Every structure is written in structure tokens, then in C-alpha cells.
Amino acid sequence: MTLIARDLSHIWHPCSQMKDYEKFPPIKIKRAYGSYLELTDGKKVIDAISSWWCKSLGHGYPELKAALLRQVEHYEHVISANTCQEILIELSEKLALLCPGLNKVFYASEGACAIEIAIKMSLHTRKIMGEQGRKQIMALQNSYHGETLLALSISDMELYREPYQDWLLPVIFLQGIPYVTSEIDPLWQDCGSYWPNIEDQLNQYADTLSAIIVEPIVQGAGGMLIYSQDFLKRLRSWTLKHSVHLIADEIMTGLGRTGYALACQHAQIKPDFICLGKGLTSGWLPMSAVLTTSNIYQIFYDDYDKGKSFLHSHTFSGNALAAAIALEVLKILEEKQIYQKVREKQKLLSQLMFEVAQSTQRLMRIRGIGAIISADLVLESHQKKQRCGYQVFQNAVKLGALLRPLGNTIYWLPPLNIELKTLLSLKEITIQAINQTFKN
Amino acid sequence: MTLIARDLSHIWHPCSQMKDYEKFPPIKIKRAYGSYLELTDGKKVIDAISSWWCKSLGHGYPELKAALLRQVEHYEHVISANTCQEILIELSEKLALLCPGLNKVFYASEGACAIEIAIKMSLHTRKIMGEQGRKQIMALQNSYHGETLLALSISDMELYREPYQDWLLPVIFLQGIPYVTSEIDPLWQDCGSYWPNIEDQLNQYADTLSAIIVEPIVQGAGGMLIYSQDFLKRLRSWTLKHSVHLIADEIMTGLGRTGYALACQHAQIKPDFICLGKGLTSGWLPMSAVLTTSNIYQIFYDDYDKGKSFLHSHTFSGNALAAAIALEVLKILEEKQIYQKVREKQKLLSQLMFEVAQSTQRLMRIRGIGAIISADLVLESHQKKQRCGYQVFQNAVKLGALLRPLGNTIYWLPPLNIELKTLLSLKEITIQAINQTFKN
Numbered sequence: 001m002t003l004i005a006r007d008l009s010h011i012w013h014p015c016s017q018m019k020d021y022e023k024f025p026p027i028k029i030k031r032a033y034g035s036y037l038e039l040t041d042g043k044k045v046i047d048a049i050s051s052w053w054c055k056s057l058g059h060g061y062p063e064l065k066a067a068l069l070r071q072v073e074h075y076e077h078v079i080s081a082n083t084c085q086e087i088l089i090e091l092s093e094k095l096a097l098l099c100p101g102l103n104k105v106f107y108a109s110e111g112a113c114a115i116e117i118a119i120k121m122s123l124h125t126r127k128i129m130g131e132q133g134r135k136q137i138m139a140l141q142n143s144y145h146g147e148t149l150l151a152l153s154i155s156d157m158e159l160y161r162e163p164y165q166d167w168l169l170p171v172i173f174l175q176g177i178p179y180v181t182s183e184i185d186p187l188w189q190d191c192g193s194y195w196p197n198i199e200d201q202l203n204q205y206a207d208t209l210s211a212i213i214v215e216p217i218v219q220g221a222g223g224m225l226i227y228s229q230d231f232l233k234r235l236r237s238w239t240l241k242h243s244v245h246l247i248a249d250e251i252m253t254g255l256g257r258t259g260y261a262l263a264c265q266h267a268q269i270k271p272d273f274i275c276l277g278k279g280l281t282s283g284w285l286p287m288s289a290v291l292t293t294s295n296i297y298q299i300f301y302d303d304y305d306k307g308k309s310f311l312h313s314h315t316f317s318g319n320a321l322a323a324a325i326a327l328e329v330l331k332i333l334e335e336k337q338i339y340q341k342v343r344e345k346q347k348l349l350s351q352l353m354f355e356v357a358q359s360t361q362r363l364m365r366i367r368g369i370g371a372i373i374s375a376d377l378v379l380e381s382h383q384k385k386q387r388c389g390y391q392v393f394q395n396a397v398k399l400g401a402l403l404r405p406l407g408n409t410i411y412w413l414p415p416l417n418i419e420l421k422t423l424l425s426l427k428e429i430t431i432q433a434i435n436q437t438f439k440n
Numbered sequence: 441m442t443l444i445a446r447d448l449s450h451i452w453h454p455c456s457q458m459k460d461y462e463k464f465p466p467i468k469i470k471r472a473y474g475s476y477l478e479l480t481d482g483k484k485v486i487d488a489i490s491s492w493w494c495k496s497l498g499h500g501y502p503e504l505k506a507a508l509l510r511q512v513e514h515y516e517h518v519i520s521a522n523t524c525q526e527i528l529i530e531l532s533e534k535l536a537l538l539c540p541g542l543n544k545v546f547y548a549s550e551g552a553c554a555i556e557i558a559i560k561m562s563l564h565t566r567k568i569m570g571e572q573g574r575k576q577i578m579a580l581q582n583s584y585h586g587e588t589l590l591a592l593s594i595s596d597m598e599l600y601r602e603p604y605q606d607w608l609l610p611v612i613f614l615q616g617i618p619y620v621t622s623e624i625d626p627l628w629q630d631c632g633s634y635w636p637n638i639e640d641q642l643n644q645y646a647d648t649l650s651a652i653i654v655e656p657i658v659q660g661a662g663g664m665l666i667y668s669q670d671f672l673k674r675l676r677s678w679t680l681k682h683s684v685h686l687i688a689d690e691i692m693t694g695l696g697r698t699g700y701a702l703a704c705q706h707a708q709i710k711p712d713f714i715c716l717g718k719g720l721t722s723g724w725l726p727m728s729a730v731l732t733t734s735n736i737y738q739i740f741y742d743d744y745d746k747g748k749s750f751l752h753s754h755t756f757s758g759n760a761l762a763a764a765i766a767l768e769v770l771k772i773l774e775e776k777q778i779y780q781k782v783r784e785k786q787k788l789l790s791q792l793m794f795e796v797a798q799s800t801q802r803l804m805r806i807r808g809i810g811a812i813i814s815a816d817l818v819l820e821s822h823q824k825k826q827r828c829g830y831q832v833f834q835n836a837v838k839l840g841a842l843l844r845p846l847g848n849t850i851y852w853l854p855p856l857n858i859e860l861k862t863l864l865s866l867k868e869i870t871i872q873a874i875n876q877t878f879k880n
Binding site: 003015016018025030031047060077082085105285300303314318393 | 446447451469472493504523552563567587589604742756
């Protein structure tokens, strides 16, 4: 029995129509290093999406491996309720510096669970404070925050929501977000023309909202959309004025993706909650975290019999192996000045995607920030139902890049430390993959 | 600044009232091996609850470390959508043998997310099959399935639910479960006297249920309660008769805890979904899995444009490091005949807890199966509000055991391979911890 047959006998792959694998089987991974996946036939494939946006320092980073090996000599995992672990303290101290003021850290494993924890904390404070009227959550149009039921409820993704509609919770989606193509877009600095419409929507819920949740600056699964930093700034002012919590889902954007440790820094705002995941361990191990303020923390801090405890449990909260890697990730990002290098690389990524557009004449709405660049395929009406993005994916894989479009949105979201020559190859592969898709 | 002060400055520990740590600080972990935690002062503490029920082979198991080091030489993590990874195939082939017929495996990281995935799959099949009327979920009284919102909705835990009541989803809780003290209890073999009442409840929802979810045989956080295998058998017959899915949450019971690979084996039943977590990696790394049948899988299997895909995504689905460890765990459990050894150890655990009861005269309702033994503290009315369980915990930690009661339920849930002499120490510590609690 072939490896593929064995795979498809038992593994239900995530985010997949399994029948698709009949015609285009999964690629056989042998090793991975830097920005490359090496297949069992020796072929090298560029990991152009950092394995679902998580491998921010690429594969097999030696210092991260060393950190794992150091920790495993002591222990791998100990319950974090009622224990004190130096590796977790060091990590937490570093995380507490990311956004001054947000210095309390709660650990989980999945990104979606960090989102659920932040929302539970917000709703729970309302209960403790007797703010019975504040029970609603607002998210943005085109949002994505994960696929556990609560996370899915606050995600504006019809494709993912539709089968579970009867079970989803009611959430308000803010419309009319001022999207931009880059920081050069005038809307980036001033979205005043959009604001009255937005404020009208917000004001309706000023007294009933517990929290507003956003993916700061970049919305990922919703189509790699970038919005005005001024909008985020104004939204934060509005939430402060009306005592509404702001939750920043930095699971994709966090730790350098947009050229700063946090995407919130573009708008110089401090939210009430920050959720981290994916790149927190540079995609080595599942770990997520919720950062929040002492103010929020203190609301729950009281004698046990007052009934204010936040009793959320998670077996692997603060897993020591993941913590050791996350700590090393934060050190490397700083020591190697990765944030700054991403800002420098931004222009190059943009230039290369423009070259793809010029060469293929098949891309529109190019947009980018930090180490993210995306564009939509130009489709004629008869092509709109042909899964062109999926064809580009198939062609790209054959040509040597794991480029995995979101529908018909092509994007690169490579390791932050990807080399120039790899980016140049990626550009060539993208051009060919698009040209092959539309050659007829 | 002391280690404890640094810890409490930044870490929000799970399932904790943080103020409790002022008077009883977290214990400082230095290393962990076998059934022991070693503290920074050199003291050894028995991990009597397997670090929240996950460290089934104890800490630092050498072959598991070796498996981790082997995998890290190849790669640590690659996106599992569109890739084929031998380590995941080998793991999936082994998992597919656990319960013949349940041979499709979907991977996540947190236990609660495995639960949410199984429920989403059940509800989604109803949508695809046009069974619009089947939208309800039923769980058992005293159930616990996790704390993401959907998992919490199907958990009958008032303490955890209360702050989020307005957001919880409506779920039916089946009452009148035939609890037993052990397999010797006549109800274990025949719960016929309880069944008519149960069947009456079930029949009301025969046409509207999508699924019933159970922790098979043992309910963990609900109080380490054990119920009749005959009840589980009858429940399975009823679900088959009425085309209702049965979801088995084996996150705590799975991989040996009750003396078999799966607790479902006590009732010789085959559910539609099995959720695994915790012990799947012997508590090394976060990994969870949903096993299901080809029948369920085939309902989603069609051309992409039919819109039947199960598009749930999770970044770390099938993480290679966790998979390498899980594969090794399964091999060790078989090769070292751990399941059989747990069945042999069951009597000893029970005998030791009876000795604690006899010596202290403070335990009632002793119940046990496999490597789980629990009992409730006998309390006078004025003691019921005194957090006696928490006092037992504090005393036990000082005496050298991390024994962490559920309220006033004392339990041992040690590594499956705990040594006899460690169990004997645990017994002595438990006796002293209880006596000290009630000495006045």
C-alpha cells in the first residue's frame, strides 16, 4: 500500500474536501528546514504560507531546537495550577513587556481557545461588576477568529458558518471598514470620511456591548485585508469612552508579522486583551496566550468564597516544552532585530508581487504590510466558479511552492527570515502558476 | 524579587482563585521524573493526579524523550492540510485499531476542541442529510467536557457555568444515572431498575437529538463518579435504534486509565465518535483527536462544489512532535502490557483507599475502576463551607503529595506505572493530610 493510500485510509485532513485528494494527493514531507519543505522524492518546496502562518522563523531553527533539548532535560510538562515554573515566569515576563500595561498572562494551546478565554473574561467581569446590560459582542465584517463554536460565532465567514447556523450565537458585525492597500493609502492616516457611518453603528450598542474583538490591521482568513490604523485608533477611543473592552486577536499578526511585535503598535493603541498563538512558538508547538491588564485581573481577585474566580482550566496550560521555545523565539526576534528587518523587507515583497501582476496581468487589489502581501485574481465571469485559486495552488506545488490561496486571493506570508533568493524563486513560481492556470 | 513574587506578578494560573496563592503559594518545580515532582528545595512530591490526569506514563519516560529527539531531527511541524506525513500515518493506523470501525482520525490540540469538532461533525451530517429536525444535543448529569463555550454548554457543572449563563447553549441533561462503587456492584451488570426512567427521558427526544455525549464509565470533574456498564450498553442500543449519534469523550479515560485502552470496552460498545486527549501523548504535548466511522466520513465525501466539506481548520492539527510521542505512547502501552497491569493494580488502589478510610474515619462512598480511586470527605454540617478538600490539599503538599481534590472529593489518579512503594507513601500522606485537616 502506498504512503498516500495509507494516509487517505485514516487521516481526515483539516480544512479539506477529502475527495480533492483523489486528483491532487497531499505532498509527501520528508524534512523541513528554513523556508523549505523537502519531499520524499528529494524535491524542495517553498513554504510560502509559513505552514498556516505560524512558522515565523522557518523550519528547524537551531536555537529553538536547542531550547527544546535544554528543557526536556529538566521536565516536559507539569500541571500549572498550584505550581511555579521558572521557564513560564521568564516567558511571562517577556510577554508582559510586549504591550506595557497588559502584564497578566493566561496560557492555553489553541488560538481559538485564547479567543474564547478573552471573551469569557470580558463577559465574566460584567457579571462580577453587576453590569447586567453588557452582554453583547461585536466583531468586524470579514473577521475570522477560529472555529470552536464561540470563535466561529464571531467570525464573519459564511462558508465556515453555514452548516452550524442554528447553533451560532448572535453577534454584531461592524460594516464599512476602511480597507487600504498599504500605509501609503491616505485612509491609513485618516479615515474620517468613513467614521460617521461606523460611529452610528457603534453608538447603537454603546450600553450593551461587553467587548469588541478585532484582528488588528490585517484580517487573515477573511481575505488578507488591511485596514486603516486610524480606524483602529478611533475604535479604541470609542471603546474607552463607552467602557467597552477591546480584544485584539494578534494570533496571526503577533510577534513580527506586520513589522512590529504587535500589529496594535501601528495605531499605538493598548487594548484590554491580546490573544497570541501561531508564531508564539514559531509554529513548533501548540501554545496560545491571553494578555490582559491588572485592572481586569483585579476584578477577579478576592477571597475564594466571594465566587469571583476565573476557573477556566486547560490541562496543557503553560506546557514547559512550548514555553521554552516561546521564550527563545522572543529572544531571537529581539536580538536579530527581526521586527525592523520585516519593515525593511515590506517594500521588496510589494515590488515582487507587482512584478507578478505586471507579468501575468491577472492580479488586482495588491495590498501588503510587513511580511504579508496579497492580491485577488482577475477573473472573467465564466471563471468565477472554476476554483481558479485552487488551480494556482496545484500548479504552484508542482513548480515548487506551497502557495495556498484563500479562495481566489493569492498571498505570500513567508517565514519572516526568508532569504532574498527564495523570494525571487517564489515570484517566478507564482508567475508560472498563474500563467498555467489561465493559459487556455 | 523572589521566584514566587515574579510568578504572581504575571501568571494567571488556570482554575485558580489567584488570591489563594497569597497564603499558599505555588510549589516551585525544578525537575520531574516518574511519579515525582522535584522542588527547588530538593523535596520530592508525588504527582498523585498525573498533572491533571494526563501523565499516564509519568514524567520523563526515556523512550518518549527518544521519540521526540528522533522526530526533531527531521522536522517539528508542517501544515497538515495538503501534506502527507509518515509519522502521522503511523499514529493514525494505530489509533484506527483502538476501536474497530472508527478508522478516520481528525487531529486538534485541546481536548475541548476535539469535543467541539465531534459535535460539529454530528450537526453537520444532519444538515447534509436533510435531517433538519435533529438539532439537539444531550449530555449526562454531572458531565464535564471542557470549557470552551460549546464544551461548557454540555457540561453539567454549575460552578463553571454560572458566570456565562446568558451565553450557554440549550442542552438536555439526562438524569438518574445508575452510579456504582465498582464492578462488583450489581448495578454494574444490570441497571434494569433504572432504565425505564432513563428511557422515558430519552424517548422525548428520539426524533430531535443529533447526538448524545458521554464520558464513558467515569465522569471526571463531576466528582470521579463511576456508572454501570449496562447503562452505557443500553444507551448505545437506544441511540442505534433511534439514529442518534453517540459521542464518547475518552479524554480522561482513554489509553488505559480504566484498565482497557478505551473505557467503552467495559460495555463492549462502539460509539460514532471517540475523543482523545490528555494521555494521548502521556501529557508531554497538547494533542487531541477525534476518531469516527467511514459512514460519517463518507457523508462529507463529495465533489467540492457540492458544499459538503468539513472545513474546520486548526494550525497545529497533526503536529509532528506530538504525533511522534503519541505513536511511542501507544507502542509502550501495548508492549509493556500496561492495560492488563492497570487491571491488576485496581484492587490494590481500592484496598489502600479503604485503609485510609479505616484509619481516618473520614471517607465515604469509596469508588474505583482501573487506576482511579475516589471517595468523599465525611463532613459535619458546620464543615461544609470550610473548604476542607482544599485544606487536605495543602496538608498533602506539605507532606509530599500533589493531591488535588475536586471540592471535597479526594482521589488518586496516579501515573499508570506508579510503583508500589510510591503508592504506599501516598496512602500514608493521605491519611496524615486528612487527620491534620480534622485534628481540632
